[in-house]
Amino acid sequence: MRTATTSLEIVAPLPLPKRGRWQTISRDLRRNKHVYLMLLPVLLYYLIFHYGPMYGAVIAFEDFNPVKGVFGSKWVGLQNFQDFFSSVYFGRLIFNTVAISVLDLIFGFPAPIILALLINELRWNPFKRLVQTVTYLPHFISVVVVVGMLVDFFARDGLVNQLMLTTDPVAYMQSPEWFRQLFVGSGIWQHVGWGSIVYLAAIATIDPQLYDAAKVDGADRFRQMWHITVPGILPTIVILLILRMGMMMSVGYEKIILMYNPLTYETADVISTYVFRRGILQADFSFSAAVGLFNSVINFALLIAANRISRRLTEHSLW
Amino acid sequence: MVAAALRPKRIRLRESRGERLFGFGTVVFLIALMGVTIYPLLYVLFASLSSASELTQHRGLLFAPLSLTFEAYRRVLENPLILTGYRNTLFIVVVGTALNVFMTALGAYALSRRNVLFRNPAMFLIVFTMFFSGGLIPTYLLVGQTLHLQNTLWALIVPGAVQTLNLIIMRTAFQSVPVALEEAARIDGANDWTILFRIYLPLSWPVVAVMILFYGVAHWNSFFSALVFIRERELYPLQLVLREILISSNVQNMATDVSSGDVLAIGETIKYATIIVATLPILLVYPYLQRYFVKGVAIGAIKE
Numbered sequence: 061m062r063t064a065t066t067s068l069e070i071v072a073p074l075p076l077p078k079r080g081r082w083q084t085i086s087r088d089l090r091r092n093k094h095v096y097l098m099l100l101p102v103l104l105y106y107l108i109f110h111y112g113p114m115y116g117a118v119i120a121f122e123d124f125n126p127v128k129g130v131f132g133s134k135w136v137g138l139q140n141f142q143d144f145f146s147s148v149y150f151g152r153l154i155f156n157t158v159a160i161s162v163l164d165l166i167f168g169f170p171a172p173i174i175l176a177l178l179i180n181e182l183r184w185n186p187f188k189r190l191v192q193t194v195t196y197l198p199h200f201i202s203v204v205v206v207v208g209m210l211v212d213f214f215a216r217d218g219l220v221n222q223l224m225l226t227t228d229p230v231a232y233m234q235s236p237e238w239f240r241q242l243f244v245g246s247g248i249w250q251h252v253g254w255g256s257i258v259y260l261a262a263i264a265t266i267d268p269q270l271y272d273a274a275k276v277d278g279a280d281r282f283r284q285m286w287h288i289t290v291p292g293i294l295p296t297i298v299i300l301l302i303l304r305m306g307m308m309m310s311v312g313y314e315k316i317i318l319m320y321n322p323l324t325y326e327t328a329d330v331i332s333t334y335v336f337r338r339g340i341l342q343a344d345f346s347f348s349a350a351v352g353l354f355n356s357v358i359n360f361a362l363l364i365a366a367n368r369i370s371r372r373l374t375e376h377s378l379w
Numbered sequence: 380m381v382a383a384a385l386r387p388k389r390i391r392l393r394e395s396r397g398e399r400l401f402g403f404g405t406v407v408f409l410i411a412l413m414g415v416t417i418y419p420l421l422y423v424l425f426a427s428l429s430s431a432s433e434l435t436q437h438r439g440l441l442f443a444p445l446s447l448t449f450e451a452y453r454r455v456l457e458n459p460l461i462l463t464g465y466r467n468t469l470f471i472v473v474v475g476t477a478l479n480v481f482m483t484a485l486g487a488y489a490l491s492r493r494n495v496l497f498r499n500p501a502m503f504l505i506v507f508t509m510f511f512s513g514g515l516i517p518t519y520l521l522v523g524q525t526l527h528l529q530n531t532l533w534a535l536i537v538p539g540a541v542q543t544l545n546l547i548i549m550r551t552a553f554q555s556v557p558v559a560l561e562e563a564a565r566i567d568g569a570n571d572w573t574i575l576f577r578i579y580l581p582l583s584w585p586v587v588a589v590m591i592l593f594y595g596v597a598h599w600n601s602f603f604s605a606l607v608f609i610r611e612r613e614l615y616p617l618q619l620v621l622r623e624i625l626i627s628s629n630v631q632n633m634a635t636d637v638s639s640g641d642v643l644a645i646g647e648t649i650k651y652a653t654i655i656v657a658t659l660p661i662l663l664v665y666p667y668l669q670r671y672f673v674k675g676v677a678i679g680a681i682k683e
Contacts, residue, residue, distance in 0.1 A: 088496040094571035095489045099501060102486035102541060106505055109538050112521050113513030119520070126524060175412075178405050187406070193669060194413045197420075200661050202600035204618045205654050208625025209419055212650065219422065222438045249416065261677035281398045306510055314603045318626055332515070339516040340607055352514030360511045 120350035133346075140350035149334065157330040160311045163244045169304060171248050172255030173297060177285060179256065180263050192260075195253025207318040210246055214238075233319070236327040243319060243328075247312065258300070259293050266292035298376040306363030309355050331355045427451055427651035431644040451645070451652035454633045461656065463613055464620035467532060471616055472598045475536040479594040480587065482540045487549035488575045509543045515607075523608055534608035535601065535616065542597075545590055548678050552586040553579055589675030592668050599661060617657055624653050 089096060120140055122133040144150060175195065182188040198206070213219045214232035221229040232238045270288045279287065313332035320328035331351060339348030371377035394402070418440075426434055428444035428451075437445060455461055489495065490502055512518075518538065528534035556579055564574055580587060602618035609615060623629040633649050 085496060092492065092495050092571075095492050095495050096497075098485040098571065098575070099489035099497075102482055102489070102546075103501060103504070105482065105540050106508060109518070109521075109540070110508040110512065111504075113517035114511070115513070116517030116521055117513040119517065126520070178409060181402065181405050182409070183402070191409050191413060192673075193666065194416055196669065197662070197665065198416060200596055200600075200665055201420075201658055202602070202618055202621070204600075204602050204621045204625065205658055208621065208650065208654060209423065211626055212647075213419065219440075223440070253416070257673055257676045261673075264677075280395060281401060317603070317606075318622065335515055340519060345516055345520065349514060349516040352516055356512055356514055363510055 117349055117353050117356075119346050120353045122346055124346040124349070126345070136346075140347050141354065143347060144351050144354065149329070152326070153329060153331050153334050156327060157309055157311060157332075159327075160240055160243060160330060161308050163240055164247060164311065165304065165308075167244055168248050168251075169301070171252045173259055173293070175252050176256040176259035176263060176293070177289060179260060180289060181281065181285070192253065192256075196257070197253070198250040199254035201250065203312075203315050204318060206246060206250055207315060210242060210319065214242065234321065234323045236324045239320065239324045239328045243312075243316065247315075258296060262293040262296040263289060294374075295376045298370055298374050299378065302363065302366045302370055302378055305366035306359055308362045309358050423651045423654050427648060427655050429648060431648045434647060435644045451648035452656070454645070454649055455652045455656055458633050460612065460615065460620050460623075461617070461653070464615055464617035467614060468599060468617040471532055471535050471601075472595050475539075475598045476591055476594045478536060478540055479542070479545075480590050483542070483546050483549050483590060483594075484575065484580060484587075486541060486546050487553050488571070488579060490546070491550045491553040505543055505546065519607055529608055530610055530614065531608075532614060532616075535598075535604045538604070539597075542594070545593055548675060549583070549586055549590060551678050552583045556582050585671055585674055586678065588668065588671040589678075592672055593675065596661060621653060621657050625650055 116130060119130060119133065121135060121137055122130070123136050123139075124130070124133045179188060179191055182191065211233055215221070216229050216231040220232070230238070232242060266288065270292075271284055274284050274288055310332055311330055313330060313336065316328055316330060316333050317336060320333065332355065335348045335352045335355070338344045338351070367377050367379065422441050425441040425444045428447050428449070429437075429441070430446040430448050431450070433445040486505070490498055490505075492498060522534050522538050523529040528537065560578055560582075561574055564578055569577070600618060602616070602622060605616050605619045606622075609619065624633075628646065628650075633645075
């Protein structure tokens with residue numbers, strides 16, 4: 061991950077020898093027939109379950125009728141998109157999606173980096189391992205259980221209100237003004253430890269001689285952290301930040317679907333939850349497919365933009 | 380030991396007061412963080428073992444069960460929905476993970492070959508899906524209607540047969556297997572299937588363990604595809620049952636023999652016991668698998 065990653069790189073086709081393209085291909089197919097036999101089910105899987113829906117997304121441009129199918133339904137062009145852009149929910153959905161995403165970027169993204177830096181400062185290994193074991197744990201708890209605990213602890217008569225010692229308990233889960241804090245906060249609680257693993261792995265690859273050199277030059281622990289550890293994990297930070305940008309518009313909707321209720325839609329309803337309600341619950345397929353496609357396209361555009369900007373500024377990029 | 384003796388001695392300088400204070404502050408902060416992380420789970424455990432009536436009277440934190448009782452667990456384990464949920468989830472975890480690991484190994488092996496002509500186009504086709512998708516609705520129509528998997532457990536297994544990130548992790552692991560072993564096997568007449576199953580998979584066991592863990596936990600915890608595809612309650616996986624009990628507060632069928640006032644009280648302990656029953660299997664295997672998954676994440680991250 062330090063330089064451009066080969067795994068994500070698009071390598072130019074091999075220069076073919078003079079023998080001729082078809083001869084080369086048939087020789088390759090014969091020599092690697094078992095390899096292609098292995099690749100076949102995997103490629104079929106991707107074609108059906110990933111490229112199939114990409115093709116199926118054309119219903120966003122149709123007035124899709126399940127009986128008539130993708131081919132038989134009426135073509136309506138950009139009508140569904142226009143309906144979405146002019147709908148009363150458009151502004152609220154975009155704002156909520158971006159607000160939750162930006163809050164998560166500001167608080168959720170740096171949290172594992174800070175935790176990794178702090179864990180790295182620990183000198184006594186058993187304690188270090190204990191901190192890691194404990195903080196990784198919540199990552200393995202299901203989102204249903206986490207939200208179940210939120211609902212319980214943040215209820216009007218729940219543990220949090222009991223501890224607040226106020227005469228005026230708050231029904232947090234029913235308050236739109238608390239939704240984002242609870243969403244982002246519980247996300248950090250659950251994943252901060254897990255997220256730190258990547259950075260700890262990156263820290264482990266830093267050459268220890270750099271620290272020795274810094275000590276000889278009189279750098280204290282803060283300076284070592286700032287001038288050696290942080291630059292050492294910067295490529296990892298940049299790569300993860302680019303990937304994060306590609307998910308800017310797809311906040312954790314599975315958790316939101318569990319957490320929100322009509323009382324909190326005002327701040328909690330995001331593009332993907334709206335797609336779920338309109339598409340799956342109300343079977344309004346074409347319209348919700350259009351909203352979903354809009355979301356995918358924006359995500360993809362953000363990813364490409366972030367990658368391009370990063371390549372220019374930091375020399376680190378996905379491709 | 381030998382390596383430790385050969386390693387040059389690390390330089391240690393006397394630390395300034397500010398540094399020692401920082402070190403102390405770090406330890407205090409991390410202890411507090413561990414408390415915040417683990418206490419909610421301990422509270423759930425203590426509350427699940429408490430008597431329902433005493434728990435409703437109690438205010439504030441719990442540091443031990445209030446009059447230890449297994450009443451809530453008895454009611455949870457007698458709930459037929461929990462049992463069918465467990466059965467369905469076990470099926471999904473076992474069959475799903477087996478399919479996942481098999482398919483991921485096939486793909487990772489094929490894509491780790493150096494002299495395969497169509498490797499790079501195939502890799503591009505696969506990696507592209509990480510960044511762009513057709514969206515929820517077309518997937519729903521394809522799986523549920525075109526392929527008629529609606530209301531079957533296969534809808535929760537087949538559409539996620541390969542996770543691209545795991546494929547890349549496994550491919551990276553396969554690329555570090557020494558070529559000499561493979562060449563020796565080929566001279567002995569081994570084909571690619573033998574090489575994959577007799578050399579690559581056994582040699583990459585830690586990564587295979589990581590795959591089993593990642594896929595297995597994901598199946599155990601997944602609820603969304605069940606929410607989308609499953610209507611029949613006999614087919615509900617555990618997490619969908621949990622959602623009803625925890626979030627929709629549907630505990631009536633586990634508290635039929637008590638008066639309506641007590642339903643609320645016993646309902647609370649039932650919720651806590653349900654959380655423990657559904658989470659315990661994962662928490663029990665977790666400590667044994669920790670060293671594996673740390674390795675797995677590291678491989679996934681440092682894929683030069």
